[in-house]
Amino acid sequence: MHEMLKRGIVTGLERISAWSDLLDGINVFPIADGDTGRNLKSSLTPLMHIDEDAGRTAHRLLMSARGNSGNIASQFFSAFITAESERDIAPATALGRERAWKAVKDPRQGTMLTVFDSLNGFYRGEKNIFHTEGTVKRIIETLDKSVRSTPRYIKKLAEAGVVDSGALGMFIFFEGFYHGLIGMEDDFIPVTERFGGLLSISAGYADPLEEDGYCIDTVLRVENGDGDALKRISETGESVVMIPGDEYVKVHLHARDGAEARRRLETLGDVVNWTSDDLAKQASGFRNRLKAGPVHVMTDAAGSISRECAQELGITLLESYITVDDRSLPETQFSPSELYMSMRSGSRASTSQASMFERHQSYSSALSRHERVLYLCVGSVFTGNWQVADQWKRDRGIGDRFTVIDTGAASGRLGLLAVIVARYASEASSPSGVLEFAARAAAACDEYIFIEKLQYLAAGGRMSKTGAFFGDMLHMKPVITPTSEGAKKVAMVRRGAEQVAFAMDRIAGVYRPEQELHVMLQYSDNEEWVTGDLRREAETRFPGIKVMIQPLSLTTGVHTGPGTWALALLPSNP
Numbered sequence: 001m002h003e004m005l006k007r008g009i010v011t012g013l014e015r016i017s018a019w020s021d022l023l024d025g026i027n028v029f030p031i032a033d034g035d036t037g038r039n040l041k042s043s044l045t046p047l048m049h050i051d052e053d054a055g056r057t058a059h060r061l062l063m064s065a066r067g068n069s070g071n072i073a074s075q076f077f078s079a080f081i082t083a084e085s086e087r088d089i090a091p092a093t094a095l096g097r098e099r100a101w102k103a104v105k106d107p108r109q110g111t112m113l114t115v116f117d118s119l120n121g122f123y124r125g126e127k128n129i130f131h132t133e134g135t136v137k138r139i140i141e142t143l144d145k146s147v148r149s150t151p152r153y154i155k156k157l158a159e160a161g162v163v164d165s166g167a168l169g170m171f172i173f174f175e176g177f178y179h180g181l182i183g184m185e186d187d188f189i190p191v192t193e194r195f196g197g198l199l200s201i202s203a204g205y206a207d208p209l210e211e212d213g214y215c216i217d218t219v220l221r222v223e224n225g226d227g228d229a230l231k232r233i234s235e236t237g238e239s240v241v242m243i244p245g246d247e248y249v250k251v252h253l254h255a256r257d258g259a260e261a262r263r264r265l266e267t268l269g270d271v272v273n274w275t276s277d278d279l280a281k282q283a284s285g286f287r288n289r290l291k292a293g294p295v296h297v298m299t300d301a302a303g304s305i306s307r308e309c310a311q312e313l314g315i316t317l318l319e320s321y322i323t324v325d326d327r328s329l330p331e332t333q334f335s336p337s338e339l340y341m342s343m344r345s346g347s348r349a350s351t352s353q354a355s356m357f358e359r360h361q362s363y364s365s366a367l368s369r370h371e372r373v374l375y376l377c378v379g380s381v382f383t384g385n386w387q388v389a390d391q392w393k394r395d396r397g398i399g400d401r402f403t404v405i406d407t408g409a410a411s412g413r414l415g416l417l418a419v420i421v422a423r424y425a426s427e428a429s430s431p432s433g434v435l436e437f438a439a440r441a442a443a444a445c446d447e448y449i450f451i452e453k454l455q456y457l458a459a460g461g462r463m464s465k466t467g468a469f470f471g472d473m474l475h476m477k478p479v480i481t482p483t484s485e486g487a488k489k490v491a492m493v494r495r496g497a498e499q500v501a502f503a504m505d506r507i508a509g510v511y512r513p514e515q516e517l518h519v520m521l522q523y524s525d526n527e528e529w530v531t532g533d534l535r536r537e538a539e540t541r542f543p544g545i546k547v548m549i550q551p552l553s554l555t556t557g558v559h560t561g562p563g564t565w566a567l568a569l570l571p572s573n574p
Helices: 003-018 020-025 036-049 054-064 067-080 086-103 112-124 133-148 155-160 165-181 191-198 227-234 258-266 279-287 307-313 336-344 356-369 385-396 411-427 431-444 455-459 465-473 497-510 527-541 554-560
Strands: 214-221 238-244 248-255 270-278 296-300 316-318 320-324 327-330 349-353 373-377 402-406 446-450 476-483 486-494 517-523 546-551 565-571
Touching (some): 003 036, 003 086, 003 165, 020 036, 020 165, 020 356, 036 067, 054 248, 067 086, 067 112, 067 165, 067 214, 067 248, 086 112, 112 165, 133 165, 133 191, 165 191, 214 279, 227 238, 248 258, 270 279, 296 356, 307 316, 307 411, 316 356, 336 349, 349 554, 356 373, 356 385, 373 385, 373 431, 385 402, 411 431, 411 476, 411 517, 411 546, 411 565, 446 497, 455 554, 476 497, 497 517, 517 527
Parallel strands (some): 296 316
Antiparallel strands (some): 214 248, 214 270, 238 248, 446 476, 476 486
16 A cells, blocks of 8 residues: 555544544434444554555454444445555445445445445546545535535434534544645644534433443354355344454344343354443443533543543543554553453563644644643653643643643553542632642642562563562562652562552551542452452541542553552542
């Protein structure tokens, strides 16, 4: 594939990542579960690193696709990436459009399929097309009209007063793709400005259906050409998207009984991949998000805060990326259990920041949707995120609409800070009060990270291999705390009981029975112990503390390794 096509694809993907919260926020069709942005971001990440063999990239798309939107989009792009040069875009679009329509059991206009139709129709009406600035403008106008048309086809969209989230996701991608193709990556009309009043769910809208059951994505190994098996698979649930291949069949469906659906599918082939989301839980989280306050909070995904928690609290997460061997995913999309299992088996893991373009798009996305934004940034000693955001703000003369705080924090200290500030903001009456509270909270929040094996710190160059060897041999482990000067060792203790005793002593040092104390316990691959024994001991010894359980930041986990756990503390009135 020509480099200009790769550049365009990466630009499109980074725009989807930056605007994914908006897509989640208007996702009412086929069900109101708020996951279109997540699914597209997760499903299409393999396109960040397109293999010279398009078939291998298509297989990665097949394995990573999630949700209705992700599975349909993956089929389109499995064909779109066959374009080797600019002149191949038109036939690749036609093939992708055909594959996407065939993948859906009950295809509907008014979805991303309509956008694929419009793009294909544009190329059918042109001959010997060359992608000039004028041509790109006409393509974007065509796709703009296509997205606006979606409520005419789907009653639920019209009642909610929004366009289809999957269709909008494809518009955001293609606008990025074509601008990247001709080298105009910084020339975008904000999505919220372009689509105006079509991006907020009507105040009186209520989904008429009570969602229950499970959203399932699975890959089955079936005998080639087993048509009867394919037919029975398509009858296993609702909202079925099925993608047959030479050896595997990718299936997305909604089922009332997840266990029963798996038993039925196992009679039709070998299950080689399985993910399942609770639809009732997702729909409830979508309906019951924390109300917006005078300031919108955003922070880095490198803090210990899950995507689900951030979504519930209305926090925007700025992505970083986790790479294990040759697989790279946004941090919020990587499975913690998969990461730590891979690390224990010897796989090499690393972290990286989002591109400058993606970070800039993320700031633009947040500011276009909120009057005031507070960015609680990971400490500048750890990354360059604060410098990038501050420079972007000054270059554009944005003023106090965008406040960037160098928290000096990372991991659970950053995650707990973001959670407490977001809760405070939802009840606050003025932006200045939120900013003052955030500054005090950042100074009052502490964290202690407890490590099981030192080999991962040594692998990352954060301690000598000799020191790691003797530390492990003597069972002595450092206790690490992230500060504005960097990660500091505050103690050396034996693993197990001594680590727990150290943690309890730190809680005791700030615990006051008359004042609430927020405690965040974080796990790596030891969730059962952290949520069970450790939580019970903390709550028994310190009645009334507010305990939150979160997965340890994967950025931290890559550097500290499996077995790590952590404790973050913040008084309710710092």
